[in-house]
Amino acid sequence: MSKQPAAVIGVGQTHHRAKRDDVSMAGLCREAMDRALEDAGLTLDEIDAIVVGKAPDLFEGVMMPELFLAEALGAAGKPLLRVHTAGSVGGSTAIVAASLVQAGVHKKVLTVAYEKQSESNAMWALSVPVPFNMPVHAGAGGYFAPHVRSYIRRSGAPTHVGAVVAAKDRTNALRNPYAHLHNEGTTVESVLASQMLWDPIRYDETCPSSDGACALVIVDEDVAASSPNPAWIHGTAMRSEATTAAERDQVNPQASRDAAASLWKQAGITSPIDEIDVAEIYVPFSWFEPMWLESLGFAEEGTGWKLTESGETAMDGRLPVNCSGGVLSSNPIGASGMLRFGEAALQVRGAAGEHQVDGARRALGHAYGGGSQFFSMWVVGAEKPQH
Amino acid sequence: MSRTLSAPVTVAFDYTRSTGPVLGRFLTGLRDGVLVAGRTSDGEVVVPPPEYDPVTHAATTDFVEVSPTGTVVSWSWVAEPVAAQPFDRPFAFVLVLLDGATKPFLHALDVASPDEVSTGMRVRVRWRAERTGAITDIEGFEPVTDPAPPAPGPRSTLDPVTGVVTPVALDYTYAASPEESAFYRGLAEGRILGQRCPTCAKVYVPPRSACPADGTPTTDEVELSQTGTVTTFCIVNVPFLGQRITPPYVSAYVLLDGADIAFLHLILDIPADQVRMGMRVEAVWKPREEWGTTIENISHFRPTGEPDAAYDTYSQHL
Numbered sequence: 001m002s003k004q005p006a007a008v009i010g011v012g013q014t015h016h017r018a019k020r021d022d023v024s025m026a027g028l029c030r031e032a033m034d035r036a037l038e039d040a041g042l043t044l045d046e047i048d049a050i051v052v053g054k055a056p057d058l059f060e061g062v063m064m065p066e067l068f069l070a071e072a073l074g075a076a077g078k079p080l081l082r083v084h085t086a087g088s089v090g091g092s093t094a095i096v097a098a099s100l101v102q103a104g105v106h107k108k109v110l111t112v113a114y115e116k117q118s119e120s121n122a123m124w125a126l127s128v129p130v131p132f133n134m135p136v137h138a139g140a141g142g143y144f145a146p147h148v149r150s151y152i153r154r155s156g157a158p159t160h161v162g163a164v165v166a167a168k169d170r171t172n173a174l175r176n177p178y179a180h181l182h183n184e185g186t187t188v189e190s191v192l193a194s195q196m197l198w199d200p201i202r203y204d205e206t207c208p209s210s211d212g213a214c215a216l217v218i219v220d221e222d223v224a225a226s227s228p229n230p231a232w233i234h235g236t237a238m239r240s241e242a243t244t245a246a247e248r249d250q251v252n253p254q255a256s257r258d259a260a261a262s263l264w265k266q267a268g269i270t271s272p273i274d275e276i277d278v279a280e281i282y283v284p285f286s287w288f289e290p291m292w293l294e295s296l297g298f299a300e301e302g303t304g305w306k307l308t309e310s311g312e313t314a315m316d317g318r319l320p321v322n323c324s325g326g327v328l329s330s331n332p333i334g335a336s337g338m339l340r341f342g343e344a345a346l347q348v349r350g351a352a353g354e355h356q357v358d359g360a361r362r363a364l365g366h367a368y369g370g371g372s373q374f375f376s377m378w379v380v381g382a383e384k385p386q387h
Numbered sequence: 388m389s390r391t392l393s394a395p396v397t398v399a400f401d402y403t404r405s406t407g408p409v410l411g412r413f414l415t416g417l418r419d420g421v422l423v424a425g426r427t428s429d430g431e432v433v434v435p436p437p438e439y440d441p442v443t444h445a446a447t448t449d450f451v452e453v454s455p456t457g458t459v460v461s462w463s464w465v466a467e468p469v470a471a472q473p474f475d476r477p478f479a480f481v482l483v484l485l486d487g488a489t490k491p492f493l494h495a496l497d498v499a500s501p502d503e504v505s506t507g508m509r510v511r512v513r514w515r516a517e518r519t520g521a522i523t524d525i526e527g528f529e530p531v532t533d534p535a536p537p538a539p540g541p542r543s544t545l546d547p548v549t550g551v552v553t554p555v556a557l558d559y560t561y562a563a564s565p566e567e568s569a570f571y572r573g574l575a576e577g578r579i580l581g582q583r584c585p586t587c588a589k590v591y592v593p594p595r596s597a598c599p600a601d602g603t604p605t606t607d608e609v610e611l612s613q614t615g616t617v618t619t620f621c622i623v624n625v626p627f628l629g630q631r632i633t634p635p636y637v638s639a640y641v642l643l644d645g646a647d648i649a650f651l652h653l654i655l656d657i658p659a660d661q662v663r664m665g666m667r668v669e670a671v672w673k674p675r676e677e678w679g680t681t682i683e684n685i686s687h688f689r690p691t692g693e694p695d696a697a698y699d700t701y702s703q704h705l
Binding site: 019020021022023024026027030044045058060061071072074076116118119120121123124125127128129130131132133134135136137138139141142145146147149150153154195196197198199200201242244245246247248249250251 | 392393394395396398400402403404405406407408409410437438439441444446549550553555561563567571587589590591598599600618619620621622623624625627628629630631632636638639640647648651652653659664680681682683685698702703704705
């Protein structure tokens with residue numbers, strides 16, 4: 001039996017900030033949830049099941065926060081699931097929620113993902129020394145910087161390409177009222193002049209640490225019929241792999257390539273660069289834009305940077321990438337993947353406001369996590385998928 | 388000798404919680420020496436107030452003060468208190484139905500023996516003298532023995548409570564796998580021991596209980612060279628909480644000669660901006676008397692002075 005059609009009819013997000021000290025964790029989630037429900041024209045009572053995602057519990061120091069959040073999220077008396085796949089979790093959580101509808105288990109599922117990074121310090125939480133080992137780990141930036149260096153070496157990309165990404169995404173964020181960073185006047189030159197943190201990654205090429213949440217309402221075909229602009233789910237894919245293995249490709253991981261191949265096949269896409277109108281790709285460090293463009297098949301291996309450098313990933317380019325400002329402008333880690341998925345849905349619904357790409361019909365939402373170990377992605381479209 | 392090595396680990400952080408307006412109201416009340424409850428849409432009076440109504444799901448906005456005196460509805464005796472519990476002596480956890488509330492409140496009752504606790508007994512709050520807007524502003528409950536408790540002082544004019552600091556500490560024992568333990572014991576003898584996977588023939592350092600490619604434990608011991616090649620690296624310029632090496636420092640993947648996987652270590656004895664992919668390096672050991680069963684026996688790696696390795700000798704390890 002094939003999957004039942006499913007669509008996103010509600011998208012909600014918080015105003016992302018370094019510290020949302022005006023709300024609790026529950027309040028943060030509810031801010032996003034209430035906006036998604038209002039967008040969908042549904043109430044919490046009408047929702048069949050709730051799927052929650054967030055990144056490591058050490059970030060807030062609450063083990064299994066879904067237990068204490070259950071009532072505030074309106075989950076009492078309903079199925080409540082929690083998903084955890086590190087930084088990709090926002091995407092995986094949306095996919096789990098979608099699968100409950102596609103499997104015909106539920107008709108109306110609400111999914112929410114969040115992070116309240118200000119409750120601790122992610123750099124600390126990701127660098128806890130392990131006994132007997134060398135304490136050289138330095139957070140996510142320290143983990144990814146060597147692999148960015150490998151990409152630059154492998155592709156021969158000019159060293160300013162990362163700054164092109166950062167300047168673009170920060171400028172795009174000026175059109176997104178929810179974005180954490182609204183840094184006016186960010187240019188390639190200003191990014192290149194910012195402090196080198198994890199050489200080759202500069203300060204302006206890194207994501208901020210944000211408090212924020214994102215929520216989606218995903219429904220079946222019957223419920224979607226009442227929505228003026230459903231974003232139909234054309235394909236979903238998740239893949240995982242070992243973080244460290246002999247001769248593992250850490251720049252272009254097998255799991256990423258496999259997930260993309262499965263995704264395009266499901267969506268009936270043979271040439272992603274021609275058939276995808278807009279993409280929200282998980283880019284926490286600027287160089288991951290060209291890296292994922294290649295891994296996802298938008299460009300041949302070693303040439304992703306050319307799309308970026310030539311402006312093809314800008315708002316008015318051939319493949320606009322991260323029109324919302326992306327992870328580089330807002331990074332509530334657990335929610336960041338769902339924000340990519342939600343922004344993709346907003347684009348094909350024509351509801352992305354000032355950062356809308358005219359006529360977007362099919363969009364990619366993408367997330368990755370761990371040591372480039374977990375991948376989740378979906379394609380959403382303005383038309384109902386063909387079977 | 389145990390087959391595996393283990394070591395204690397403490398992970399601790401003082402988490403800064405923002406309370407939101409509803410719990411902030413409750414904590415502000417505690418600081419003032421009063422108990423603030425929430426009235427829900429179905430008429431219940433609940434303390435602490437729920438952030439959202441269990442029926443309408445709307446934010447709680449109807450607050451009432453309830454009495455600091457109430458009736459025990461259930462209890463459990465704590466004979467051996469552990470760290471961070473309300474008392475360092477035996478006590479009872481009690482569910483107290485405060486006068487004016489309809490749902491019980493969980494706290495601790497300060498009595499010397501379980502014989503002094505009973506369901507239905509009357510108890511009241513004993514406030515801490517210095518209150519900060521935290522649940523610990525209530526020292527505990529005590530049996531009601533005299534008619535009138537001393538009233539708390541005047542209400543504070545301070546700003547409402549919006550946050551609390553929650554210290555969290557996890558103490559656990561980290562256990563290395565048998566294969567890793569052999570690696571760390573080798574280091575204690577000045578040797579770098581890897582193991583070859585019997586299925587795919589890749590040499591892992593440290594060795595693995597399960598080869599990531601095929602799941603079999605690595606078995607055949609291989610003593611590795613003390614020299615290798617920097618595959619890729621990062622120069623860490625950023626300081627952070629808990630950091631043990633002062634930046635700037637070079638964190639590099641070193642592919643030892645004979646190994647099929649690189650591992651992370653420190654590169655020194657060369658300016659950071661002169662470290663290169665493909666650079667040949669060798670292990671520099673600490674003085675033998677400082678050795679333990681740790682990779683920190685190797686102080687760092689330094690350049691050997693050999694010509695750089697050709698890119699295609701390590702490109703498959705990126």
